[in-house]
Amino acid sequence: MNSLSRRRFLKISGATISAAAAVTSLSSVVKGAQKIDEKTGKPIKGIQKIPTYCDVCFWKCGAIAYLKDGELWKIEGNPNDPLSNGRLCPRGTGGIGAHYSTDRIKHPLIRKNERGEEKWVEVTWDEALEYIATKMKKIKREYGPESMALFSHGVGGTFLKHTMKAYGTNNMTAPSFAQCRGPREVGFEMTFGEGVGSPERTDIENAKCITFIGSHLGENMHNTQVQELSKAIANNASIIVVDPRFSVVASKAKYYLPIKPGTDIALLLAWMNVIVKEKLYDVDYVEKYGYGFEQFAAEIEDKTPEWAYPITTIEPELIRKSAREMAKNIPASFIHPGRHTTWYGDDTQRSRAIALLNALLGAWGRKGGFYLPNKFSVPKYSDYPKYPKSKKPLVHNPGHKYPYAEGEQLSTGIREATINGIPYPIKGWMVYATNLLQALPNRDETIAAIKNLDLLVxxxxxxxxxxxxxxxxxxxxxxxxxYDDLNNAPFKQNFVSLRQPVIDAPHDQKPNWWIAKKLADKLGVGNYFPWNNIEEYLDARLKKAGLSLAELKKKGVVKGEKQPIYFDEGIEPGFFTPSGKIEFYSLQLEEHGFDPIPKFTDHGNPPPGYFRLLFGRAPVHTFSKTQSYKFLKDAMSENEVWMNQTVANKMGLKSGEYVQLKNQDGKKSGRVKVRPTERIRTDCVYMVHGFGQTAKEMKTTYKKGGSDAELVTRYKMDPIMGGTGMNVNYVTIDWEA
Amino acid sequence: MARYGMVIDTLKCVGCQDCVIACEAENSVPEGFCRDWITTEAKGTFPTIQMEIRTERCNHCTDAPCVSACPTGASHYHDIGGVVLVNHDECIGCKACIASCPYDARFVHPEGYVDKCTFCIHRVEKGQDPACVSVCPTYCMTFGDFDDPGSEVNKLLNSRRYHSLLPEAGTKPNIYYLT
Structure with missing residues (x-):
């Protein structure tokens, strides 16, 4: 970095000390902001501003960290970042709590007693990596490298994936597919030939009508979407909300449909029935781009609001009015695809129905509907040797039982192979940044799998x-x-952003790239890391894109030229389906013996005395990850179980009283407060996910609130893509709290 | 003269607590305390519910009872914008102000003085918005000068229905909520 660019930055930022001061040279391993001035040897006074991108959730908002006198003070959005627009969500704002968490692991640890007893010996990095490499080599010798599997969540897993591929396995997965957004991606791919992606390609800010089905935006804080929702509200957009719980976004709605859980497909079919019968759909669009519309129209012919009423408990008139409202605003009207969509095991079909309703509204490729994202092109690092080829199949989906699980692997599939050894044994797990005991359904199965392992890292x-x-x-x-890899996710405005260290790790913690590289060395595949440190890697990638690491370190984010994002802006409509059209009748589903047009399936009722367990998000927490963060733990230290007020009164339950929930299999949640409220139906209860953590070493979170994860023992597999429907558990109140 | 205040759009607010956390970070608020908070008011029975979500804080009242209740003059109106502040050095921690505040906006800082929202006067003096306003992902808060007829806050009050909290307390609060 030359002094000229450093001065220029000072002028732009107005900061007392330039962030550029944080950059010493490419030879530094990992260094955050300077605490000591190199020239004077004195502590640095004043403010340092360092751009980076957030990791509290997967949205990856551009941010600027502030250091005051060398200490991490606060973090704000980067005004130049198109995801954050200079404003982070509460989790991002509270992100400095990640650094300050008092529960942090300080040194590498090796197990001392039995698995799960949480007794450890502190070791050096060299000892820890040597131990892992020795075990991995033994697994490779005895079973083959494919008997190691990687579970990974987020961008941080990039380099560990690389090491595992170099070692010789491709069994790697993230619960974010089959436990979360997978059914939605497949449902939309079947229909439009493309998934929704992340960030979702929803053009909320330009919509005149937005429909949410069980998606509680505002409680889940997908930052750009929340910001756009506010703009839509300011523009007087109509909001329609379908949810068994009166969510925050329901309070903004023109129409609120308090649906019986598990009956969404019936409502979707009835909405489409109204829109087709009354010919309210985008006729030109459907004629031009649709395939199989006649068969589809015939299929939904009898799915009237009157048919749906006893199933959904939604009055026919409300179904009609809300259908007309969304049709009135064509094409700037869309049904939000949601994100956590693994509910009842027919979730791909529900997502298909959502996609089809969007197709009737002409929303795909349209302003105020689903835009067509573009991506800032940054070539991959190419100077790697070829990965070894495996003759063995992947283990996650034997016999291709789930035909559309092939893009991303099934986490429960790898778990199952670990339990039963089919098609071959899995003897080692590497787990990166995903708490599998919260993320996967049925803890006992996860623990049974762990007991079969020779190595769990x-x-x-x-x-x-x-x-x-x-x-x-x-x-x-x-x-x-x-540092992590670059973020150039497809979005309305293409961009590339950098994550860089803003402060030193407080103890002996190391970045994932360093861990991956050192482990590769120990495994004898160090030649797969031809770069000395990640700065070289990042600079090489950025140079190929006509940028440099130095530039990104200063700016944090660089935007590309604005590209068209709607059909109306000149993009030629194209649909990557077998017919090349929007498939109202899915040829792919037909080929595999599934319903080519979605059908409603009954998901039953809770037994007497039981409630269906629903779970969701709070704005201040991500999964089970953030509960120990300073600020965020104060903002919400435990969850509550939402229960209908009348039901609570009948049961004599008082607000704030501690109970336990017990599910149909006798599993218990741990102590959780009751929240009697008018904001939920009588046949279900609701909890925020991620609480009731059982790790004793998590001092700030141990047994705070109730665990929905403990209660999700049953799950229903989606036959199309292997998703695990998790809203199929029933709970009752157990007073012994 | 200026009279600083806020107009908050309850139709936009989602109650995410970003404002609370931003304030805590900006002002190094001690753990377990906060200078702003979220109130959710739901009326009706399921499924017919009216709900208002609000971010609340000191109302920086024009007739602030905390200022008149303070025996030492520590609670005072700032020269700029009439912002109600507490001079930590003059505060004896008697809590008379806490008892007099109808909004429960004050607390005793672990260091012994009474603390509360300052409208981030240190930011406002530099031409910035208060931290809570600048962080809000729903853009629901607007900070400004009610004595300036052309100010954004006055424009908002002229264009929408609004209410303030506990107007019957007669303190002339300077935060208004659009509904």
Whole structure:
């Protein structure tokens, strides 16, 4: 970096000390902001501003970290970042709590006693990595490298994936597919030939009508979407909300449909029935781009609001009015596809129905509907040797039982192979940044799988529940203390952003890239890391895109030229389906013996005395990850169980009283407060996910609130893509709290 | 003269607490305390419910009872914008102000003085918005000068229905909520 660019930055930022001061040279391993001035040897006074991108959730908002006198003070949105627009969500604002968490793992740990007893010996990095490499080599010798599997969540897993591929396995997965957004992606691919992606390609800010089905935006804080929702509200957009719970966004709605859980497909069919019968759909669009509309129209002919009423409990008139409202605003009207969509096991078909309703509204490719994202092109790092080829199949989906699980792998499939050894044994798990005991349904199965392992390595910031079962825990530097790979996710405005360290890791924690590289060395595949440190890697990638690491370190984010994002802006409509059209009748589903047009399936009722368990998000927490963060733990230290006020009164339950929930299989939630409220139906209860953590070493979160994860013992597999429908558990109140 | 205040759009607010956390970080608020908070008021029975979500804080009242209740003059109107502040050095921690505040906006800081929202006067003096306003992902808060007829806050009050909190307390609060 030359002094000229440093001066220029000073002028732009107006900061007392330039962020550029944080950059010493490419030879530094990982260094955050300077605390000591190199020239004077004195502590740096004043403010340093360092751009980076957030990691508290997967949205990856551009941010600027502030250091005051060398200490991490606060973090704000980067005004030049198109995702954050200069404003982070509460989790991002509270992100500095990741650095300050008192529960952090300080050194690598090797298990001392039985698995799950959480007793450890502190070791050096060299000892820990040597131990892992020795075990991995033994697994390779005895079973083949494919008997190691990687579970990974987020961008931080990039380099560990690389190491695992170099070692010789492709069994790698993230619960974010089959436990979360998978059914939605497949449902939309079947229909439009493309998934929704992340960030979702929803043009909320330009919509005149937005329909949410069980998606509680505002409680889930997908930052750009929340910002756009506010703009839509300011523009007087109509909002339609379908939810068994009167969510925050329901309070903004023109029409609120308090649906019986599990009956959404019936409502969707009835809405489409109204829109087709009354010919309210975008006729030109459907004629031009649709395939199989006649068969589809015939199929929904008898799915009237009167048919749907006893199923959904939604009055026919309300179904009609809300259908007309969404049709009135064509094409700037769309049904939000949601994100966590693994509910009842027919979730791909529900997502198909959502996609089809969007197709009737002409929303795909249209302003105020689904835009067509574009991506800032940054070539991949190419100077790697070829990965070894495996003759063995992947283990996650034997016999291709789930035909559309092939793009991303099934986490429960790898778990199953670990339990039963089919098609071959899995003997080692590497787990990166995902607490599998919260993310996967049925804990007993996860623990049964772990008991079959010769090696369980967990890379984590804190001693999470899954870390408690590990043989080796590797303490990772938080996102504020490390580099990661670049973010150039497809979006309305193409961009590339950098994550860089803003402060040093407080103890012996290391960044994931360093861990991956050192482990590769120990495994004898160090030649797969031809770069000395990640700065070289990032600079090489950025140079190929006509940028440089130095530039990104200063700016944090660089935007590309604005590209067209709607059909109306000149993009030629194209649909990557077998027919090349929007498939009202799915040829792919037909080929595999599934319903080519979605059908309603009954998902039953809770037995007497039981309630259907629903779970969701709070604005201040991500999964089970953030509960120990300073600020965020104060903002919500435990969850509550929402229960209808009348039901609570009948049962004599008082607000704030502690109970336990017990599910149909006798599993208990742990102590949780009752929240009697008018804001929920009588046949279900609701909890925020991620609480009631059982890891003893998590001092700030141990047994705070109730665990929905403990209660999700049953799950219903989606036959199309292997998703795990998890809203199929029933709970009752157990007073012994 | 200026009279600083806020207009908050309850139709936009989602109650996410970003304002609360931004304030805590900006002002190093001690753990377990906050200078702003979220109130959710739901009326009706399921499924016919009216709900208002609000971010609340000190109302920086024009007739502030905390200022008149303070025996030492520590609670005072700032020269700029009439912002109600507490001079930490003059505060004896008697809590008379806490008892007099109808909004429960004050608390005793662990260091012994009474603390509360300052409208981030240190930011406002530099031409910035208060931290809570600048962070809000729903853009629901607008900070400005009610004595300036052309100000954004006055424009908002002229264009929408609004209410303030506990007007019957007669304190002339300077935060208004659009409904």
């Amino acid at each position: 967990v890379v984590d910031i804190v001693p999470s529940e899954i870390a408690g079962w590990a043989d080796v825990i590797l303490p990772e530097a938080t996102y504020l203390e490390r």
